[in-house]
Amino acid sequence: MSEADVLIEIEGLTKRFGAFTAVDDVSFSVSRGEVVGFLGPNGAGKSTTMRMLAGFMIPTAGHARLLGHDVQTDGVAARRVLGFLPEGAPTYGEMSVTGFLRFCARIRGYSGGELADRVTYAIGLTRLESVRLQPVETLSKGFKRRVGLAQALLHDPPVLVLDEPTDGLDPNQKHEVRALINQMRPDKAIIISTHMLEEVDAVCTRAILISAGRIVVDATPAELSQMHPSGKLEDVFRHLTVEETV
Amino acid sequence: MRNIWTIARRELAAYFATPVATVFIVIFLVLQGTLTFNLGNFFDRGQADLNPFFNFLPWVFLLLVPAITMRLWAEERRLGTIELLLTLPITQGQAVLGKFLAAWVFCAIALVLTFPFVIAVNILGSPDNGVIASGYLGCLLVAGAFLSVGAAMSAVTRNQVIAFVLAVAICFVFAVASNPIVNDFLTHTVPALGEFTRRIAIIDRFMNFTRGIIALRDIIYFATFIGFFLFLNTVLVDQRKAD
Numbered sequence A: 001m002s003e004a005d006v007l008i009e010i011e012g013l014t015k016r017f018g019a020f021t022a023v024d025d026v027s028f029s030v031s032r033g034e035v036v037g038f039l040g041p042n043g044a045g046k047s048t049t050m051r052m053l054a055g056f057m058i059p060t061a062g063h064a065r066l067l068g069h070d071v072q073t074d075g076v077a078a079r080r081v082l083g084f085l086p087e088g089a090p091t092y093g094e095m096s097v098t099g100f101l102r103f104c105a106r107i108r109g110y111s112g113g114e115l116a117d118r119v120t121y122a123i124g125l126t127r128l129e130s131v132r133l134q135p136v137e138t139l140s141k142g143f144k145r146r147v148g149l150a151q152a153l154l155h156d157p158p159v160l161v162l163d164e165p166t167d168g169l170d171p172n173q174k175h176e177v178r179a180l181i182n183q184m185r186p187d188k189a190i191i192i193s194t195h196m197l198e199e200v201d202a203v204c205t206r207a208i209l210i211s212a213g214r215i216v217v218d219a220t221p222a223e224l225s226q227m228h229p230s231g232k233l234e235d236v237f238r239h240l241t242v243e244e245t246v
Numbered sequence B: 001m002r003n004i005w006t007i008a009r010r011e012l013a014a015y016f017a018t019p020v021a022t023v024f025i026v027i028f029l030v031l032q033g034t035l036t037f038n039l040g041n042f043f044d045r046g047q048a049d050l051n052p053f054f055n056f057l058p059w060v061f062l063l064l065v066p067a068i069t070m071r072l073w074a075e076e077r078r079l080g081t082i083e084l085l086l087t088l089p090i091t092q093g094q095a096v097l098g099k100f101l102a103a104w105v106f107c108a109i110a111l112v113l114t115f116p117f118v119i120a121v122n123i124l125g126s127p128d129n130g131v132i133a134s135g136y137l138g139c140l141l142v143a144g145a146f147l148s149v150g151a152a153m154s155a156v157t158r159n160q161v162i163a164f165v166l167a168v169a170i171c172f173v174f175a176v177a178s179n180p181i182v183n184d185f186l187t188h189t190v191p192a193l194g195e196f197t198r199r200i201a202i203i204d205r206f207m208n209f210t211r212g213i214i215a216l217r218d219i220i221y222f223a224t225f226i227g228f229f230l231f232l233n234t235v236l237v238d239q240r241k242a243d
Helices: A046-053 A075-080 A095-108 A114-125 A141-153 A171-187 A195-205 A221-225 A233-245 B004-017 B019-038 B053-069 B071-079 B081-085 B092-113 B115-124 B130-152 B162-176 B180-189 B191-200 B201-210 B216-240
Strands: A007-016 A021-029 A035-039 A063-067 A082-086 A159-163 A189-193 A206-211 A213-217
Touching: A007 A046, A007 B201, A007 B216, A021 A046, A021 A063, A021 A189, A021 A206, A021 A213, A035 A046, A035 A082, A035 A171, A046 A063, A046 A159, A046 A189, A063 B092, A075 A082, A075 A171, A095 A114, A095 A141, A095 B004, A095 B019, A141 A171, A171 A189, A171 A195, A171 B162, A195 A221, A195 A233, A206 A233, A206 B053, A213 A221, A213 A233, A213 B180, A221 A233, A221 B053, B004 B092, B019 B053, B019 B092, B053 B092, B053 B130, B053 B162, B053 B201, B071 B130, B071 B162, B071 B216, B092 B130, B115 B130, B130 B201, B130 B216, B180 B191, B191 B201, B201 B216
Parallel strands: A035 A189, A035 A206, A082 A159, A159 A189
Antiparallel strands: A007 A021, A007 A063, A206 A213
């Protein structure tokens, strides 16, 4: 794999809140074509790491780079190549789906016909056609999540960071989102956080298990499942994280 | 510039998407009307000017402007949309300016809707419309000053009520700083402070505008005031966005 294909680089990323260390010296990199599943119990530091990666939270130490742009010192350039779905998929409730996506597209520098094309593309990708004119706050949880996803995919970014993209979706919608991620994989570097282990098998090419702020395992899903005699991811997860936190 | 305007447009649309805009404008007009006509003796004075209107305006703004700004950042933080907004490819300065601009345009709309006062004095007599225009410019600058305080206070907390109370308190300090009661007291007890508060007071500067005096130093004062609080706003957003 060539150097140019490493799209996400994280070096020694650390975040402390007072005496509490939420993320402790996390380093890894993600190349084009990889889907990294970010696993860990609640409070392990998944969202904090992703927020630092998106330039939202300022790290106590360490660096994160997207396509070579440091998220702190060259933030606007880094965020331009990033599609980010924050935890809980927050959106402006009073706006219509189209209105919200048009706002995001305009901020991303599109205008005129191209802007309309990008919005149509994002709505088509996430199957939002039926609710396009509804205010976001009137939508169900699954639709809201897809609006958040549409916003992250709108500009076809090379880097995708999705915090629990399938949380709150029904099994059919989960399947669609996973199919979407698989379809986009070849030209992107993708990080998704999840605590649904079947997701790792379904979409990830690599799994990073984080517990108490530290990386415990960085391996392929197949390697991961062999870490426990039973061969089940669930047992591996319990084995590694319970031991770590006790 | 484009990003600032995009944010401002979204923010302005948000005011009108909720009852905030209607409630604010109606209360503002009713309050200004009542104060001007009843307490201000608009008709009995027999003078064709808008002084009663302008005299009350800063105090009405003092109470109402923080109500416009209290949601600006507090709401974004409470709903988590701040994480979305600040991970778009914009700078924090652009977000701060966009939001401020939206609130300012909103105040300008409310001020424009006071046009019946201008028509009334023009029908009843022949006022100096230049002085009236200068007074309105002063109103806009006072609104901008209070808005910048309110926006900064909104970034301090995710609780809108706290943001409102803090903003009213700070605006009040700047509003009464030139009041003789406050000033005499300060001049007698702490002379240095008396001089200082006179210089930072808002109302005296505003009164110059209502007399038709547009002085460069007053413009610089308002520009500095707004600039300072917008800078403070940016720092506060940066500090507290992820709390």
